Amino acid sequence: MQETDRRKFLGFAIGGVLVAAAGAITYPLYKYLAPRKREDARQKVVVAETDVPVGGAKFFELEGRTAVLVRKSGGALIALSAVCTHLGCVVQWQQDKEQFLCPCHGGQFTADGTVIAGPPPRPLEIIPFTVSNGSITVG
Ligand code: FES
Missing domain, CATH: 1.20.5 (Single alpha-helices involved in coiled-coils or other helix-helix interfaces)
Structure with missing residues (x-):
C-alpha cells in the first residue's frame, strides 16, 4: 500500500x-x-526613404502588428504585413534571394508577398503607402 x-x-x-x-x-x-501585441498601435508610420535600400527591407510596427517595407532590386517599393498567413509567425527577409521566409513551417513569399512554397494559404497583405519629400508614410 x-x-x-x-x-x-x-x-x-x-x-x-x-x-x-x-x-x-x-x-x-x-x-x-508570435507577432507583437497591440502595445504600439500606431495607425501610420513614417520611414525615411534612405532606411530602405535597394534589395533591403525595413520592419516596423503598424497598428500593433509587424509590417515591412521592401525596395526590390528594380527600385520599386512595396509595403506588406509581415505576419504569415498560415499561423501568424513573423516572416524574415532573405536579401540574397529577395524573398520572405517564414521560420515556423517554411512558408516562402516573393518580395510582392505572393506565396511560392509551403503551407500559407494566402499572400501577405499589401499595405497602402505614399512617398513624399524623402519620407514613406505607411498605413
Ligand atoms: S506560420 Fe508561416 S508557414 Fe506556418
Whole structure:
C-alpha cells in the first residue's frame, strides 16, 4: 500500500516537473515567434526613404502588428504585413534571394508577398503607402 502511494506521488511529481519544463521551453519560443501585441498601435508610420535600400527591407510596427517595407532590386517599393498567413509567425527577409521566409513551417513569399512554397494559404497583405519629400508614410 505504501509502495503504491510512493509510486503515485513520484508519478505526479515527475509529471509536474515535465509540464513545467515544457512550459519553460515553449513559452519563450512562442513569445519570440508570435507577432507583437497591440502595445504600439500606431495607425501610420513614417520611414525615411534612405532606411530602405535597394534589395533591403525595413520592419516596423503598424497598428500593433509587424509590417515591412521592401525596395526590390528594380527600385520599386512595396509595403506588406509581415505576419504569415498560415499561423501568424513573423516572416524574415532573405536579401540574397529577395524573398520572405517564414521560420515556423517554411512558408516562402516573393518580395510582392505572393506565396511560392509551403503551407500559407494566402499572400501577405499589401499595405497602402505614399512617398513624399524623402519620407514613406505607411498605413
Ligand atoms: S506560420 Fe508561416 S508557414 Fe506556418
